[in-house]
Amino acid sequence: MSLHLMLKSLKRRKVVTGLLLLQLAMTLALLLNAVMLASQTHASLNEPTGLDMENILQVQLKPTTPELRKYPALSDLLERQLAGVRAVPGVIAVAYSNQGPLLQGGNNGNVFKVGAQERTNLASIPMYFVSADFFQVLGLTVQNGELPVSPTPLDGKVQSPVVLTQQLAEHLFAEENPVGQAVNRGPVAAVVSNFYGQRSAEHVFNNSVQVAPLYGVDWGYSLLLRVEAGSADAVRQQLDQVLRNVDTNIEIFYVRSLAEQHHRLYRTEFGLAVLLTILAGLMLLVTMISSYSNAHFHALKSQQDIGIKRALGASRQAIFVELLAEGWLCTLLGTGAGVFVALLLNKLLATVIVIPAIPLWLPLLSISVLMLCVTLATWYPARIATRVSPATATKTL
Template sequence: MSFYLLCKVLFSRKVVTTLLLLQLAMTLALLLNSVLLARQTQQQLNQPTGLDLDNILLVQLKPTSAPLRVYPALEDLLNRQLTAVQAIPGVIAAAYSNQSVILQGGNNGNVYVLEQQERTNVATVPMYFVSKDFFSVLDSQLLQGELPQHSVSLDAPGSPDVVLTRSLADKLFADTPAVGQQINRGRVAAVIADFYGQRSGDHIMYNSMQVAPPYGVDWGYSILLRTAPEHTETVRQQLAGALQKVESNIEIFHIRSLAEQHQRLYRNEYGLAMLLTILSMLMLLVTMVSSYSSTHFHALKRQQEIGIKRALGASKGLILLELLGENWLCTALGSMLGVALALLLNQALAQVISIPALNWYFPIVTIAVLLLCVTVATWYPAAIATRVSPATATKAL
């Protein structure tokens, strides 16, 4: 079987071959990027968060009355709301926070060790102003120091003590104990185990907390509750009523578990991965149908040629290999074009969403899958063509 003759036969039908090449290239580009995106989304959804996602409930709300949004009326409202939700059977702990955990972005700023800003500055770290039970809600493991037990007003002299997550403490102080050190947000009082803060931060596990009421909540605030597993849904159903009973002048944006919050955080990637996967499967199906039709049509047109080859001693296996070889060559050429197209699509998607760059082995695996599908699609018409009788094929000569 000559490579030159395969190319000559393939490019003798220019229009059909060109369309097949474009179809194969687009199929490969979509398939590659959908697999990449689906794989990344799955990894992100399965990454450790340091949180009991199923049994921590999040309430996002905001007072509709302006005086209730600022200190000191806000602090009184927060304390009354916490007392009410803690009284619900099944609630283990409850706390307020100026913002939720597991967010895309939010209230954040830089953190650095005093007098070492150039060396230690971390540009984007979430700033949490929380009640003292925030750490009980998250069931945080205390690694260093002592957790603050009293809420300190933000307008009091000096800054409230700071609690850092382990990853951030390691980043700032390396092997040096963090407790007692001074950072730009205050004195470090404790270090706790990591938990997922903000996706857009320098690192999802970098978090800084101060036990203090927020100054104002024009954009709303969060109440977090840890519940007993068997009471989670029951507590969820009672939350809105309990909060409205405490103060009717509030707007509750949503009540959801942190598991739902986590899913929503990656819903764009998940949705796009599903869309690309469906499109890829449809394109793959269309490519298989096109390959089948093209092979069947051209095998019929070449019956006499195949019959003569059989009469001259060509075996059925050789004829089958020749017909499959044409499709394999077309698939190989289309795949080369497809890899280039996949790189362009990958760069375009990277401008809109987070998607990993193409690596060396993904294209190889995807090309192998595409080659297998094309082989399956063209096997039957190619096998039928080998059954042409030399006598029948040469009658018209």
């Protein structure tokens, strides 16, 4: 059958054909974006973070009384909490921090090399104010310089030394030695290995750390613990009671491993990937059922035409291929429209989440998968059509 005749045949069933084309377009759009979102989420969850995810715990908490949320009562509370947590069996090191790693947003600001602001200025760089054991807890290695060993008061008179991650130091100072030079936050004391700070499009490893007291924690703060391998659960179970024994005037929001925090960071993408995958699977199933029903109904209604063709010498194989070809043509038309729907859906998703653009090869692969599914769905009706006897069909003439 020629292309013109196949299009004419589909036009005669325009309502059913239109619905099938819509199903094919929506199925392809959901399938493409589900694959892209799933691959993006998988890559994000397996990207290097520079952190020992399973053996570092984060406790997010806040004092419940205004006095304890401000220096100097806050400083005393932190020292007592650190001492109490250090005594827990399985704890290797503990540090306080104004925020933990692996966050979506948080405390940040711009950083630039003094004297070269226009060339080096970077916005939204995470600012960590921590105790000296912070680097041991996260397992950061010193690349250059020496780490501060005690907090420097941020009183406006003496600037606290700054520790930069390697990626940030390279951006600010290129090939120069950053140690001893100054950024707008203070003099650079050391450069440490990269770690995942706040989630952003490009600069997740750019972090600025200062060993300094916490002067106010109206939004809470973090205690970060490095624990012995295999002891995370046992330590976690004791933390609530240990911290409340130190002082009951605290609210503990959560205790998580960094692995759990990492998964929560991408839970939106993970949830959408699961949802789109389920919807794409259901749409694919519905499309196969619709293709089967459409082909089966068409084969039954066309028995007379098929009988005439058989009487005129058409082989069973030719009838079989002809019916499959109609399904292939319908699939190509539907998926052709589906590519544009997929691109539109991809742009809409990109406005709320991070999702990569659809590469050229993926629509071609997805169209091939749909072609295979439609072929399987229409194979049995096409086989039934080949059984029409010329003598039986011509009796209706």
